[in-house]
Amino acid sequence: MAQLLTAAQMRAMEQAAIDSGAVTGLELMERAGAGVVEAVMEEWPELAQGTHRAVVLCGPGNNGGDGFVVARLLKELGWTVEVFLYGDPEKLPPDAKANFERWQALGPTSDMLDMDAASSVALDPSEDGILLDAIFGTGLSRGLEADLRLALSSFRSVVPVCFLKSVNVDVPSGLCSDSGKWLVGEDGFDTAWRTDLTVTFHRPRVAHYLSDAQAQSLRVKDIGLDAIQSQRHASSIAPGLTALLSDAASRTYPLEIESSSFGAKDMLDAVAPQPAITELLQGCDGLIDKAETGGHKYTHGHALVLSGGFGQTGAARLAARGALRIGAGLVTLAVPGSAQMEVACQITGLMMQRVEDAAELTEVLSDARLNALCLGPGLGLERARDVVPAALAFERPTVLDADALSAFSDNPEMLFANLHGACVMTPHMGEFARLFPDIAQKLNAPAKTGPAYSKVDATRDAAARAGCVVLLKGPDTVIAAPDGRTAINAALYERQAPWLATAGSGDVLAGFITGLLARGFEPMQAAETAAWLHVECGRSFGPGLIAEDLPEILPKVLQSRMG
Ligand SMILES: NC(=O)C1=CN([C@@H]2O[C@H](COP(=O)(O)OP(=O)(O)OC[C@H]3O[C@@H](n4cnc5c(N)ncnc54)[C@H](OP(=O)(O)O)[C@@H]3O)[C@@H](O)[C@H]2O)[C@@H](O)CC1
Ligand SMILES: [K+]
Structure with a gap:
């Protein structure tokens, strides 16, 4: 597992590496710039052949410094490079200034806010290449001012005209790297735009997995921090490192990515003020296939899926099938009398039990072998209000989805009063907003300053309030436990799966979770x-x-x- 990083954590890691004497800021910047060039060539191998064009937009901080490095390296490869700066070169931080000066020896730098800047680029559409956004990275503190937004959008409009690929360094400018939110300026407007490629360094930032509207592709380039860390571990000297990281990581949560490509846990493991967040790129530990474990069907649990009435049984059947496939030993559909015939005609491998109301459910649940429950898919609001409290009273591992959540929209407190620590709630954003209106409002409010309140923050707050695991669906599904453990399951970049947005998909997910609960997995x-x-x-x-x-x-x- 590796970790997603907040801006504060990334800064702390860089500073720790620099303070160790193993590397200078200038060297890290050089590696970052080289990483961008490498990533561009990997993403578009045709750009590795021959020479092309780069339009480089640099900002007033070290993100801009990376831009100057890229400009120089591409110029040395023979590319046509045009550089524009937002800000005063005299005020650049030292490493960025050094790279600005090195670039000055190779070519001019124009003012990005010059009215004619973007149109001068558009005049010559003959060479393909890249538009590089190196204006702001992790140092973005507020929304962009109107004049900069205008200039940026003029440059972006050149992209299709000149056959350029849009590339951003670290994060697209305007995106808060901790929350994935586009910060708005004083006038309430933002700079949201989907770029072709984001190139970041060492580990992805939290934001990279919290929004589907930022980049088509993400590449993470090594800038040598792992090597420095392992050298330091080898020599067993890390004076002050833990304290330094703890200080800098004031609003932090170590964010973990489960991915072979990102290597082992790093020195941020020394800082764990809050439980980890896992990004589920490569899957989870503990998925033991049924075939490996052997045993009697009851050793794999018995899930009970509550169904709705006549004509409304499809969702529960989907969930039940999912629970069975994922390895629950037995799955029973609890069906009201009106739907018995309908269900009986449709199922194989599943069992059926008549459950008319809460009283009958209570009776059925006296069988302690029913060790996981699925409440919600196709349940119907009225039936949900009846059976959900009765089911929760048994404190068995329980998934609450769809109608089991919507039924309590008017009175979420009633639901929260019955929930227990073995529950998993699986709302989509609409259901979430009805159960946690204040949290949703905070999440959806336009953000002017960073770090902004994120979907991670919102899901964590909801889990803490509900006292159980909350899985907030989306292409960036966030899963949080009441103790703060959090995972992001991002269907983004190479894991895009737009086909999942289909009717009944959520019911199957609820069934998968139920099946695993039946098998004895803990809720998270x-x-x-x-x-x-x-x-x-x-x-x-x-x-x-x-x-x-x-x-x-x-x-x-x-x-x-x-395998
Ligand atoms: N550290 C390292 O060793 C390495 C760092 N690396 C690179 O550095 C990047 C981080 O650099 P950074 O910290 O300098 O922040 P950066 O994003 O360039 O911006 C800061 C400047 O922008 C300004 N500013 C902010 N918001 C603004 C707004 N809305 N409108 C106008 N101005 C605004 C802000 O001013 P202030 O907020 O103080 O007013 C400040 O002047 C990182 O993303 C990576 O690319 C790599 O080279 C690897 C090695
Ligand atoms: K950027």
Whole structure:
């Protein structure tokens, strides 16, 4: 596992490396610039052949310094390079200034706010290449002023005309790197724009997995911090490192990525003021295939999925199928009398039990072998209000989805009073906003300054209030436990799975979680694992996916996981 980083953590790591004497800021900047060039060539191999054009927009801080390095390196490769600066060169921080001066020896720097700047670029559309945004990175503190936004959008409008690829250094300028939110200026406008490529350094920032509207592709380039860290571990000297990192990481949560490509845990492990966040790129620990564990069907648990009435049983059947496929030993659908015939005609492998109301459910749950419950898919609001409190009274591992959440929109407190620590709530943003209106309002409020309140913050706050795991759906699904553990399951970049936005997809997810709860996974682990597998199923099936396909493709995904 590796970690997602906040701006404060990244700064602390760089500073610690510099203070150790193992590297200078100038060297890190050089590696960052070289990393950008390398990433561009990797992303578009055609740009590695011959010479091309780079329009480089530099800002007033070290992000701008990276831009000057890129400009120089591309110029040395023979590219046509035009550089524009936002800010006063005299006020650049030392490393950025040094690189500005090195660039000055190779070419001019124009004022980015000059009215004619972008149109001068558009005059010559003959060479393809890149538009590089190196205006702001992790140092963005507020929304962009109107004149800069105007200039930026003029440059962006040149991109299609001149066949340029849009590349940003670290984060697109205007995006808060801790929250994934576009900061708005005093006038309430932002600079939201989807670029072709983001190149970041060492580890991704939190923001890179919290928004689907920032870049098509993300590349993380090594700038040598891991090597410095392992040298330091080897020599066992890390004086003051922990304290330094702790100070700088005041608003931090170590953010973990489960990914072989990002290497081992790093020196931020020394700082763990809050529990970790896992980004589920490569899956989760603890997914033991049923075949490996063997045993009787009851050793894999018995899940009970509550169904709605006649004509409304499809969602519960989907969930039940998902629970069975993911390895629950037995799955029973609890069905009112009106729907018994309908369900009986549709199921194989699943069992059915008549459950008319809360009283009958209470009776059924006296069988302690029913060790995981799924409440919500197709349940119906009235039935949900009746059976949910009765089910929760047993304090068995329980998934609450769809109608089990909507039924309490008018009175979330009633739901919260019944929830317990073995629950997993799986709202989409609409359901979330009805249950946690104040949190949703805070999340959706335009942000003028960073670090802004993020989807991670919102999900954590919701989990703390509800006292159970909350899985807030989206292409950037965030899963949080009441103790602060948090994971992001991002279906972004190479894990995009737009086909998952199909009717019934959420019901299958609820079923996957329920099945894993039945197998004895603890709630956070069940939610993480199910969410990851859900996306993998979507990716594995591809276009044309309908919800029914998700449980059926799961064995293939599990087999590939087992190697
Ligand atoms: N440290 C290292 O060793 C390495 C760092 N690296 C690179 O450095 C980047 C971080 O650099 P950074 O900290 O200098 O921040 P950066 O994003 O350039 O901006 C800060 C400047 O912008 C200003 N400013 C902010 N918001 C503004 C606004 N809305 N409108 C106008 N101005 C605004 C702010 O001014 P202030 O807020 O103080 O008014 C300040 O002047 C990082 O993303 C990575 O690319 C790599 O080279 C690897 C090695
Ligand atoms: K940038």
